Amino acid sequence: MEIYRALGIENIEPAPEDFKLERAHVESLTGKWLDESSWSDTERKPKAEKPVEKPPRPSGPKKEYSVERASAIPQDKLEPMLEALALERGADIRRQQKLILVDQDQDGVIATVTDDEGHEQKIRGSYLIAADGNRSTVRQLLQIPRNGRGHMQTLSSVLFRAPIEQWTKGFVQFDISQPDLKAFLASYSDGRWALMFKDAIDRDEQALRAAIYQAVGRSDFPIEIITTGRWELTALVADTFQAGRIFLAGDAAHTLPPNRGGYGANTGIHDVHNLAWKLAAVLSGKSSPELLDTYNAERRPVALLRHDQIFVRADYKIHLDTATPAGQKIDDDAMEFGQIYHSQGIIGADERLPRANKPDEWNGQPGTHMPHFWVLKDGKKAPTLDLINQGAWTLISESDEWSEAVSTVNESSSVPLEFIHIGEIVQLVHEDDFEKSFAVSQSGAALIRPDGYIAWRVDTIPSDAAETLKGVMSKASFSIGRSQV
Numbered sequence: 506m507e508i509y510r511a512l513g514i515e516n517i518e519p520a521p522e523d524f525k526l527e528r529a530h531v532e533s534l535t536g537k538w539l540d541e542s543s544w545s546d547t548e549r550k551p552k553a554e555k556p557v558e559k560p561p562r563p564s565g566p567k568k569e570y571s572v573e574r575a576s577a578i579p580q581d582k583l584e585p586m587l588e589a590l591a592l593e594r595g596a597d598i599r600r601q602q603k604l605i606l607v608d609q610d611q612d613g614v615i616a617t618v619t620d621d622e623g624h625e626q627k628i629r630g631s632y633l634i635a636a637d638g639n640r641s642t643v644r645q646l647l648q649i650p651r652n653g654r655g656h657m658q659t660l661s662s663v664l665f666r667a668p669i670e671q672w673t674k675g676f677v678q679f680d681i682s683q684p685d686l687k688a689f690l691a692s693y694s695d696g697r698w699a700l701m702f703k704d705a706i707d708r709d710e711q712a713l714r715a716a717i718y719q720a721v722g723r724s725d726f727p728i729e730i731i732t733t734g735r736w737e738l739t740a741l742v743a744d745t746f747q748a749g750r751i752f753l754a755g756d757a758a759h760t761l762p763p764n765r766g767g768y769g770a771n772t773g774i775h776d777v778h779n780l781a782w783k784l785a786a787v788l789s790g791k792s793s794p795e796l797l798d799t800y801n802a803e804r805r806p807v808a809l810l811r812h813d814q815i816f817v818r819a820d821y822k823i824h825l826d827t828a829t830p831a832g833q834k835i836d837d838d839a840m841e842f843g844q845i846y847h848s849q850g851i852i853g854a855d856e857r858l859p860r861a862n863k864p865d866e867w868n869g870q871p872g873t874h875m876p877h878f879w880v881l882k883d884g885k886k887a888p889t890l891d892l893i894n895q896g897a898w899t900l901i902s903e904s905d906e907w908s909e910a911v912s913t914v915n916e917s918s919s920v921p922l923e924f925i926h927i928g929e930i931v932q933l934v935h936e937d938d939f940e941k942s943f944a945v946s947q948s949g950a951a952l953i954r955p956d957g958y959i960a961w962r963v964d965t966i967p968s969d970a971a972e973t974l975k976g977v978m979s980k981a982s983f984s985i986g987r988s989q990v
């Protein structure tokens with residue numbers, strides 16, 4: 506949601522205030538309720554004797570970690586929005602084309618695609634992002650192995666529309682457990698529901714309807730069957746996310762089982778957010794191609810940690826095996842908001858730090874996301890997230906002394922740097938927010954990358970501020986020098 510906000514996509518409805526990721530374990534919706542479990546609980550809570558209505562609880566974190574709230578938008582609602590925006594911004598989208606071959610040399614990548622009629626076409630580009638899903642053709646062509654818990658189960662599913670909310674007590678996910686029906690029922694939050702059978706049996710329409718009635722525990726409501734599917738419950742992470750000029754992203758890079766933390770799509774969206782600005786910098790000749798190596802260094806550990814964290818949580822603990830050592834459970838907010846990056850582009854990152862922390866346990870460490878707090882901009886309250894423009898590097902400080910150093914850097918660096926002087930361009934709502942959030946003094950500064958991650962910070966302004974900043978910018982942005990652009 507933060508990424509979409511920065512892209513100017515504002516029509517995604519956040520989840521209702523009382524939305525919660527609790528899952529009920531039931532015989533059927535109108536039958537016996539056995540227990541319920543939250544995503545991060547490792548134990549199931551027995552259901553109270555008398556079923557209670559779902560207590561109101563705000564969605565998302567208890568503390569304010571972000572200006573945005575989570576959304577439970579179905580993928581088929583979100584993707585058309587993204588597609589429309591991509592087209593508006595110049596993307597060329599070609600459907601019914603299948604990539605069958607890929608080749609690369611020192612200057613670029615050639616993809617061979619074929620259409621429905623078998624017409625082949627070669628497309629040449631400087632780089633290729635393989636976002637072609639779990640069974641990624643590109644990953645297979647490149648023979649990039651994957652590792653992890655592996656295949657766990659093949660499931661069949663039915664997507665249907667039915668007015669069953671009246672029996673859900675506000676819950677949106679159910680484990681259905683009857684001797685002859687083991688299934689999982691999940692809401693699309695728009696009247697549609699997916700019933701996923703814990704088996705790979707092909708059911709005809711009559712059998713599907715019967716199973717839906719059985720899961721609900723009554724048969725006096727209309728059902729519209731929308732589609733059926735089959736999918737594999739798998740947890741695998743590619744051994745590398747980069748092969749020369751080709752980058753794996755999304756499920757092609759890491760296939761993680763569906764979970765209540767949204768590690769699937771969210772992890773993929775973050776991949777391309779990490780990669781896109783780097784590609785733009787390299788393609789425009791401002792940064793050297795080594796910047797692209799930081800993609801694998803930064804994103805693969807995120808996928809690996811998410812892989813392991815899935816199996817520490819209640820829903821998947823049962824699937825733990827020797828290939829996936831349990832490890833310590835990390836807080837959900839830390840996993841969502843606070844994974845740290847380490848790479849050549851993060852200056853002064855401390856490898857000994859935890860791999861994820863809650864936002865209020867970080868304070869400006871290089872490799873973490875810029876902290877969230879409120880400032881006043883043009884007299885209006887704004888979150889720090891809105892201060893960083895897409896595509897720009899930003900130095901943020903309370904001291905105007907940095908202004909000259911930033912100008913000096915801009916004279917020679919191919920990568921432009923913006924300066925946010927707190928006190929002039931923006932005002933703090935709480936006097937010590939900057940110093941506390943970045944753990945620096947008033948004359949200190951933090952360098953923020955175009956994706957909102959902290960590349961470097963310094964406690965107090967050094968005597969050779971311009972030279973220091975020049976060196977840091979050159980390392981962090983892999984700038985190639987203005988004269989060479």
Ligand SMILES: Cc1cc2nc3c(=O)[nH]c(=O)nc-3n(C[C@H](O)[C@H](O)[C@H](O)COP(=O)(O)OP(=O)(O)OC[C@H]3O[C@@H](n4cnc5c(N)ncnc54)[C@H](O)[C@@H]3O)c2cc1C
Nearest residue numbers: 603604636637638642736755756763767768769770771773
């Ligand atoms: C049942 C289920 C529930 C899930 N629930 C959630 C959830 O609640 N939250 C969440 O965050 N994630 C969830 N996920 C995971 C999420 O759906 C995936 O992580 C996400 O769709 C991955 O996006 P992607 O773009 O990487 O790959 P995909 O969505 O798989 O898209 C890959 C695309 O590439 C195309 N393609 C493949 N091969 C080729 C080729 N050779 N040439 C051209 N095109 C090709 C495919 O047709 C497809 O359009 C769920 C997954 C499943 C199966």
